[in-house]
Amino acid sequence: MIVTLILFLAFITLGIFLMNGKGASLIAGYNTLPKEEKEKYDEPALCRFMGKMIFVLSLCMLLWPASELLEIQWLFGLGLGLFIGIVLFMVVYMNTGNRFKK
Template sequence: MIASLIIIGVFIVLGIILLNGKGSFLIAGFNTLPKEEKEKYDTTALCKFMGKMMLALSFSMSLWVFSEALKVRWLFIIGVVLFISLVFFTLFYVNTGDRFKKENH
């Protein structure tokens, strides 16, 4: 349970950093793009979206901790389903529709 709380804390801190539009180097795939490619994206909007997702993921993981503390198995199941759903939603949303591309490129 302590390890879960540490991971949740790290996710919350990273979420807050990203919500402030900072920390784009933390986003996998984006940090490996060449500088010319990075300039085509609205980095602040991408960071803010990923920050919201990090906070949502930390909420779903907190359900795992509550499940263990309260000995309620269905909370764990809801947390896992929510976590997996958020991961798939994030992957789909970010990688389709050029949502985070700048208008002038």
């Protein structure tokens, strides 16, 4: 439970950092692009989207210790299912439609 709360705080910190348009080097895939390719993307919009998603993921993570405290096992399953679903949504959303291209 303590580890989950520490991860929650780390995610919130990362989310705040990304919401300010900073930390694009922490986004997997983007950080490995050559400089010419990076210039084709709207970096602040990409960072803001990732920051919002990190906040949503951190809220899903709060269900994990809540299930332990309240002794309701299905809360953990709900939180884990939402977490996995949101990650899948993020991957599909970011890689389709050229949403973050300039």
